[in-house]
Every structure is written in C-alpha cells, then in structure tokens.
Amino acid sequence: MKYVPLGRTGLEVSRVCLGTMTWGTQNTQADADEQIEYALDNGVNFMDTAEMYSVPPTKESYGKTETIIGDWLSRQPSRRQDFILATKIAGPGMSHVRDGSNISGKAVIEAVDASLKRLQTDYIDLYQLHWPNRTTPHFSKHFPGAVRFTNVDRDEQSIQMLDILQGLEACIKAGKIRHFGLSNDTTWGINEFIRLSDKHNLPRAASIQNEFSLLHTKDWPYLVENCIHEDVAYLPWSPLAAGSLTGKYLNGARPEGSRWTYAQRNGLFRDTPLVEKAVTQYLEVAAKHNMTPAQLALAWCDQVDGVTSTIIGATSLAQLKEDMAAFDMVLSEEALSDIMAVLKEYPVPF
Template sequence: MRYNRLGNSELKVSEICLGTMTFGDQNSEADAHAQIERALERGVNFIDTAELYPVPPKAETHTRTESYIGSWVGANPGRRDEFVLASKVTGRSRMLPWMRGDAGELPQLDRSNIERAVEGSLKRLQTDYLDLYQIHWPDRNVPKFGEARFDPDRDWDANPIHEQLEVLADLVEAGKVRYIGLSNETPWGVMEFVRLAAEHDLPRVVSIQNAYNLLNRAFEDGLDEIAYREEVPLLVYSPLAFGHLTGKYLDGAAPDGARLSLYPEFGNRYAKPGVEPASRAYVNLAHEAGLDPAPMALAFCRHQPFTASTIIGATSLEQLDSNLDSLEVTLDDDLLAKIDEVHRRFTNPAL
C-alpha cells in the first residue's frame, strides 16, 4: 500500500479508500464492522462516508452509514487515530425534503445547515473531529450526476461560496474539522474556492471527490490540470462505473444482489447507448492482457498523476479483498496506449 498526501495538508491517505455507501442497506452493521477491520488490516487508512448514505438515499435509511461506522469507533476507542475519516454535507436538492429532519425544507449550504450537519455527523460517528469534511455537491446550479451541460436557465440564488468557506473556517478553528474538500465540483467551482480562500485567508480545499473511470474521463477536461497545479488531488469515486467495468451487466445480465439489479433506476447515468459496447471493449482488452477487468479498471484510476486515492465499495469481504488485490496490478505503456485507443472510439459514453 502506498500513501499520498492530500494537497498541502498533513493528511497522508492510502491509495485505496474504503467506501461505505452500502452500509445500512446492502450491508448490515456486522458486515460494516467486518469490512472496516479487514480494510485496516490490509493497510487502508482512509474511510469515506456522508450524512446522506446509504444510497440510494431514502428518508428511512439516511445517516445509517455514519451510525454503523460510529458504533465501530465507539467499540474501539483507542483506534480512532489509526485512520483518516471523511464525511460530507449534503448540498441543495429538491429530492431530499426529509434531510436533517426538516420536512418540506430544502437542505442547503447556509450556516445553520452546515453546522447542524457536522454536529450530526460527529455524534453518529462517535468522534470529536473529522479529518476531512467535504461539500457533497455544489449548492448552486451545476450539471449533476451524469448531466453533460450547464443550463443557465435553471439558475437560482445560491448561498455564496465565500459564506460557505467562512462557516467551514469556524469549524476548523473549533477543532471539529481538520481539512475541507469538495465533491462533484466543476473547474470553475474549484478555482473559486481556491481564489476566495487565498483572498480572505480562509481554509484551502485539499481534495476533490468526483466520478472518474474508463467510461467517464471528464475529469481530464480541465480539472486534471487544476488538481495538479493547485494541489487539489482527486479522490476517485465510482472507479468501476457501478460495476459495468467488471462485465457483469453485459448482454442485459442482472446478477442477484448486484446494486443495479436491486435499484435499476439508480444507474441512469450509465443507462446510455455507448456504455455497453465500451464496457465490452474494456473487458475484452483486460482479458487479452491476462487481467480481470475490475483490477485493470482500478489500476487505471490509481495510475493517474492527479489521483490521491481511489474509493472502493464492496458488499462482501471477498469482494473487498478482490478490490484490494488490484494493488498488485500495474499497467504498462502498451496496455495504457490500448486503453486510450478504446477511449478514442468510445469517448466518455457515461457522460
């Protein structure tokens, strides 16, 4: 296991991060604890969660993931400093009127909502501090979760980024949050956070958590240079494209217990015409190289110079071990060139 520094912070995170969005739905509390134990045993020192989890989000299950992690932390009080713990505050969404218990109100990123969100996360996680606190998605109008274009006609009055940074600065000052990060953010958004932090002596974001995989390399269209030059490295989520890059959904297959078999509507961002032929091409390429498709896809994400950590999610210890075994896979220049050739034929079909 290698460890990478997050931006200009003191945090060094394992190149594989334990994702937890199945805890509380597909995984029980006992499953969650077993995964945490196994990940730590194998050198993972980074756990990522969110107040919204598990997903798909539901009123009756949201926040359960943090509670499951927190019950492990509470049962192992001497081990909190062994790992970097990250969570997220939910951005504005009309689909989540029940968020934070405010029936009929929209969760958003004003002072009251951010402060209540972090207090809730700390209580559920049974910790006094979060190493990394991320804005789950922007409070303003931006393309979200598979949308390809910005639509100015949908604009609204958003809570200013400067004000969001001021609240986060207070949380850092109070010792409740060590560092801050972004998620599902755009190039303009990252640069605005960086600019305002510098102008007003406010905390600087140290990471960005965005979708990135062989079917969606949009991060390379501007955010990659920003990540490098501004020291805001990528935390990759969805490196297997909801499982499409394993090949398990080819030819209309719906394996028992698979996320898209249980929640087919949840994978709409991948329900696009080019996804199947692109997935098949990458699966075939992996087999030609003598690799399983999943380790190849994970290794590709780790290989990128702008990546600090790749978030993996599993529903069993066997799947978790398999994902961690991908650390042994390296991609040579010839295979990377072949991957780029497939990318030219099927450019970002999941976007």
C-alpha cells in the same frame, strides 16, 4: 500500500480510500466491521462516507452508514487514530435533508454536530460539500445544453460560498473538523472557493471528489490539471462506473443483491448501448492481460497522473480483496495501449 499527500493538509493518505455507501442497505454491521478491519490491516488509512448514506438515499436510509461506522468506533476507540475519516454534507434537493435547502454556514455547523454524534468521534478529518448549491455538469449533465451556466448568478453563488467557508472555519476552530473538501464541483467552483479563502483568510479546499472512470473521463485534462497546480487532491469516486466495468450487468443482467437491482435516483444513466460495447471490449483487454475487469479499471484509474486516492466500495469481502489487489498491479505499455484504443473509440459512452 503507497501513501500520498492530501493536498496541502500535511496528511498522508493511502492510494486506496474505503468507500462505505452500501453499508446499511446492501451491507450489515457485520459486513462493515469485516471490511473496515481488512482494509486497515492491509494499509488503508482513508475512509469516506456521507450523511445521506446509505444508498439509494431515502428518509429511512439517511445517516445509516455513519451510524454503522460509529458503532464500530465505539467498540474500537483506540483505532480512531489509525485512519483519516471523511464525510459529507448533502447539497440541496433532498426533501428529507433540511427540507431540501441550500448548504449554508449554519447548516454546516448543525450537520457536523449531527455527523459527529452518529460517527461517535470527536473530530472529522475531511468534511466535504457533497454537491454545490448551483447545478453543475455532473450526474449525466455533462453534455452541452444540459446545464445553462449563463443562468447562474455568480455573485450570489460567491456570497453563499463565503458563508459556507465561515461555517467551516467555525467548525475547524472548535476542533470538530480538520480540513474541508469539495465534491461534484467544477474548476470554477474550486477556484472560487480558493479565491475567497485567500481573500478572507479562511480554510482552503483540500480536495475534490468527482466521478471518474474509463467510462467517464470528463475531468481530464482541465479539472485534473487545475487540481495538480493548486494542490487540491483529486479523489475519483465510482471508478468502476457503478459496477458497469466489472461486466456483471452486460446483456441486461441484474445479479441478485447488486446495486442495479435497487431503485436508482435519476435512473440508471450509465446503462446505455455504448456502455455495453465499451465494457465488452474492456473485458477482452482484461482477459488478454490476466486481470479481472475490475482490476483493469482500478489499476488504470490509479496510474492516471493527478489522481490522489481512488474510492472503492464493495458489497463483499471477496470483492474488496479483488479490488485492493489492483493497486499492487502495474499496467504494461501494451495494456495501456489496448485500454487507450477502447477509450478513444468510446470516450463518452454515457
């Protein structure tokens, strides 16, 4: 396993981050225990969760994943020091989470306390803002016209960010969190948080978690370049495009128990005719180079300049083993060329 710096935090994280969002709906406590132990025993030292998990997010599933991790930690307290634990505060819009209200400094303090209780730990290594208070071009809103930036009150957003930073600082001073990061944000969002941190001597954003895969490369190159030069760790989520890149959903297939058999918030926006064509070609490339489709997609993501640690989730131990093996694979120049040919043909398939 390779390890790399997490921004300027001084922490070293594995190139693989264990995602957990299915634990509590698709996966049981026993499943989670098995995955955690396998990941730790094989060099993974980075685990990511969120208060709103498991998914699909509902009032009933809220907090379940953190509770499952906490259950494991209660039985393995000596292993808490073996890994870096990241979680997130939900942004606005979910009626069952703080009545759908914006993130604020007060909300951060309250949510941190609640997560610590569910996780059964004294501290969180990386506390992330799951999505901003303003609407950003994520979750299929990346095409021109889907978001109107001119409608955003920049000064009001800046005031809200400062309040959030002050709440995060209170949590850091209390020893409840060590560092903070962003998620589903933009280059402007990163830089405004950094500007405010520098101006007011407040905690600095350590990382950002955004969707990134062979089917969704919108952060390349501008946001990724910004992350490199500002020492903000870039953490891709959904590197398999919600399972699309495995090929298991081709031709309308919905394998029993798979994620796409569950209700999906905002619809299955990755399920498009162009995705079908792109995935079909990626499967051919994977077969040519003796890799599984998942391994091809993950190995590609891992080698992208600027990627820090890729978040992978699995609903079975077999899937986890297959996925983790990808990070020991090196793509040949021919494989990279074949991948690029498909990427150029289908650069934005959803």
